[in-house]
Amino acid sequence: MTDELFRDDANLLHCEATVVALEEGGVVLDRTVAYPLGGGQAGDTGWLRQGERRWRLTDTRKSKVHPGGVLHLLEGELPALGAAVSVEVDAARRQAHRRFHTATHLLCALLPYPVDGCSITDTYARLDFHTDEPFDKAAIEAGLARLVAEAHPVRHRWIDEAELDANPGLVRSMSVQPPRGLGRVRVLEVEGVDLQPCGGTHVDNTADIGGLVVAKIEKKSAKTRRVVLQFA
Template identity: 85%
Template sequence: MTEELFREDATLLACDAVVTAQEEGGVTLDRTVSYPLGGGQAGDTGWLVAGGQRWRVTDTRKSKLTPGAILHCVEGEPPAAGTAVRVEIDAARRQAHRRFHTATHLLCALLPYPVDGCSITETYARLDFHTDEPFDKDAIQAGLARLVAEAHPVRHRWISEEELDANPGLVRSMSVQPPRGLGRVRVLEIEGVDLQPCGGTHVSNTAEIGAVIVTKIEKKSAKTRRVVLGFAQPSEA
């Protein structure tokens, strides 16, 4: 299994690791700071560095061959098993993911409906809500700005699977369920605002989200309303 350093500290941008295996298109490592695609959040990109060589990491994903291992997709011939490498992630991409992902939790607090779709990328984030209620774009925008400005602390903690079973309302997503079998579940708490299971990367205070805007609200189906977020340009902040 790959030790997931990003679960405890999303600010880590580099670490030392050892290649455990080559897989098609990349390598698995014994430990990493790179977040793998999952839970709606895109995987990290960056570099592997060893012996004066640099391999561009084009994506990070969960291994299809080894349960619990994380695959780092690289350009060119990957380093061999046993190679000691330095993992470096794209800091700007990671920060965008952290800001957008935390902003989607604020959306969940403002819109109390089940979530049936999610996408968090470097340039936008979207949530699909299971409801036929109309959304007020200006009201959502004002609510986001208020929660960001209030500077709520953001932290994660772990609860047992039994605690989750006793509080099923914590799970907001209809499409992505918390992983089972480990005996514990990671939850993300925005103090006084939101609490729900989440394995993604986040900022440590809502003030760090900065200026985000609601770029679009769509009616995707009779029972689905989509909200898309973007980063505000300087003139919009």
Template identity: 45%
Template sequence: MVLAVSEAGIELDRTIFYANSGGQPGDTGMIGATPIIDTRKGPEDTILHIPAPGAPLPAVGDRVALTLDWERRHRHMRMHTTLHLLCALLPGIYATGNQIGAEKSRLDFDLPDPPAKEDLTKRLNALIAAAHPTGTRWISGEELDANPSLVRTLSVQPPRGAGRIRLVRIGPEDAPIDLQPCGGTHVANTAEIGRAEISKIENKGKQNRRLHIILTGEKP
């Protein structure tokens, strides 16, 4: 149901759209007859759906059907899971930034001497092909403080305002390939990703290295 309509966007009582956060873009799609070109976080944990300029708008109180641009969302899910696998291939190395896109993504690491991109690509696709399941669970802020190594990023810290923190796991519960706090969207199994490729490694500072990732659509 539509709760509010303003210049800032459309607010609903619930949504399937992901709001731009953690380097992952906001979802696009349709709310009824209204094209949605972005989804963002608003004040007080609200989610704002941004309509296309000049599009017809629903009225407050309307019950509306939501249609997600699934192909775009699924590419973001595949990309996001791929970035987690890259973290798994570089244990003990912190990510310093990231940007997820449907066509290409990047992940920055505090890494003075990165492996060759061909070696990383080979090892990455071996993890993808192994068809590792993914899952989530919740922990408290106190549990995270007791296990600081779970946090793999220097640029973004897990949100703590909700009283619990979501962990994303790749691999079995008793021996995960990767386990870290994350609020983004991911595939259910790494085999969904398809073949990934490290297309370029850039020097972005004394120790900062930027890895560029693309998905080829082929089997790993």
């Protein structure tokens, strides 16, 4: 129902759209640049505009009422069904999500264990790894700094489900599986570093991530180690 423009270009911050459905607290649009909560990544915020009217976009979610729809949660009285609106994403928040999400791919390359939890916000990124091995904070920070400085290109492509089935090792997450039934799956490649299915938004080059620090390493259970990243 909603054409998700951000899947092919995370640099897009604005688009024109039409309201195709109304839900409590928000609207579903025919197209959008706003990323909906999913895959561990927080939803985009920003604004919707119609002429001189402006609504604060407080969150973006996948619609539970309209399959394939993206729900834009708004403050105040909703625009009318069929209204032509413009969508504008909060650029600073989007960029933070892109930087942190790409950083988690670098973390996966440095720590080759299954991932059983993930959270990506505009202030931190967290990955939970299924292992009982101890982690070295200084070594992780040094590895991240090296991969950022090496300026690896970051790109996505689509593969068919049969190709994914033939390469099950591409899936690192134990808790979030790639969506099935569409015939194709989006994979994210950090050139020479990491390749795995991912629908999130990312920077175009690891150099765009900037400085990172390991804010915390926790032993969450006998078989779970948590790593929390923040910007330096």
